[in-house]
Amino acid sequence: MYEHPYLSQQLTRHDQEQMERAATERLRLIEHADQIVPRPEGVVRRMLRRAFGRTAVATSATAPTTARVAGGCEAAAAHAQ
Numbered sequence: 001m002y003e004h005p006y007l008s009q010q011l012t013r014h015d016q017e018q019m020e021r022a023a024t025e026r027l028r029l030i031e032h033a034d035q036i037v038p039r040p041e042g043v044v045r046r047m048l049r050r051a052f053g054r055t056a057v058a059t060s061a062t063a064p065t066t067a068r069v070a071g072g073c074e075a076a077a078a079h080a081q
Contacts, residue, residue: 029036
């Protein structure tokens, strides 16, 4: 009839560990951004490049990375002020 708190405690602990790992990974990526190497062009990018030309793929591929590198939290904080 009543749930034992063990399961919810385990789930909470697991979620907290995942968030800690994700935060650590984000910090590591920010600190070593100069070491990140772009992946080679895959099937979808080659198809898009052939269908729409180099400019459509280049703008869609660079937009998310520049927004992320430009400082996600800092940009949100500046916008909030």
